[in-house]
Amino acid sequence: MTNFSGYLPYAFALIIAIPFLVLLRQFVFTYIRLKEQEIRLLTVKSNSENKTQAYERMTLFLERIKPSNLVQRFNKDLASHEFIFLTEKTINEEFEYNSSQQLYVTKNSWQNIVDSKNAVIDLLHKTYDGLNGNANLEEFKTIFIMNYMENEDYISTTIEDLRREILIIA
Template identity: 40%
Template sequence: MEFNVINLFFNLLPALIVALVSVYFFSQYTKNEEGRRRFLLHKDNQKTALPLQLQAYERLTLLLERIAPSNLLLRVKPFSDDKDEYERLLLKTIEQEFEHNLTQQVYVTEECWNVIRTAKSATVSIIRKTSMNEKVTTSDKLRETILRDLMDHQTPSDAGLSYIKKEVAEII
């Protein structure tokens, strides 16, 4: 009886080893196939997502160009000499441009979107700060002062554009 149990054990041992090795290789194969399927799905998604992402970066580039103080001041002309009225017009134009592109945040990184928001806020701040200057009394003086002050400095839009270019270079 004892001999039969030991003999049975030695006869089943190779089958047990083959079964364990088979289970191991089958699980590895399954993991590999799952990874392959995920890769192919990701690759297919990239074909449709990448053009949308690039389009979002293009639109955000256009936004930054349109709210850049030099471009904004040339495009949006004052209706009168009232600097406060002109300030409100500039700020309203910036807000409209920004709101028009709000949905683009879905396609870009959170960090990129934060850079865009910061550029917009900094531009608004520049306009408000310049308007509060006591030496600025007319809308034309407001335009002139903003442009003169920005000649020596990088604009918020320039910083945002640099960031967008860096991020696009990483995804292409």
């Protein structure tokens, strides 16, 4: 017969340690699960903030390209064709700067924004062509705004669509 009395302290330590190890394992897994949930919540919050910022930036872009705001941008000493060149350049640069926002807005909204930008640039050129380049800058600006007001206010429509979408997201 073997004497088990030498193993008794080890068996006693093992019996006491097993519940602590089980509790430690449970604590670690619970901690990991809570951290994963926290990361998911932060990711969702971050995505929501990115979408909100995208809608804000694109709304600001659309406000800036409204003809009533464009005509206030440059010096009155410019010729009409210089104004058109600088305005078109400014619109395209700002659009390119904001082009990454298409990741956060819907495909339909992005297309409406692109269409609005192109329509304003097209209106600049059509107004100039309609005047045969014979108007001073103030006359050109006035006719440009009047031509915009005669048509559908596509910029305000696009902004309103963005507003509706952001309410759905928020």
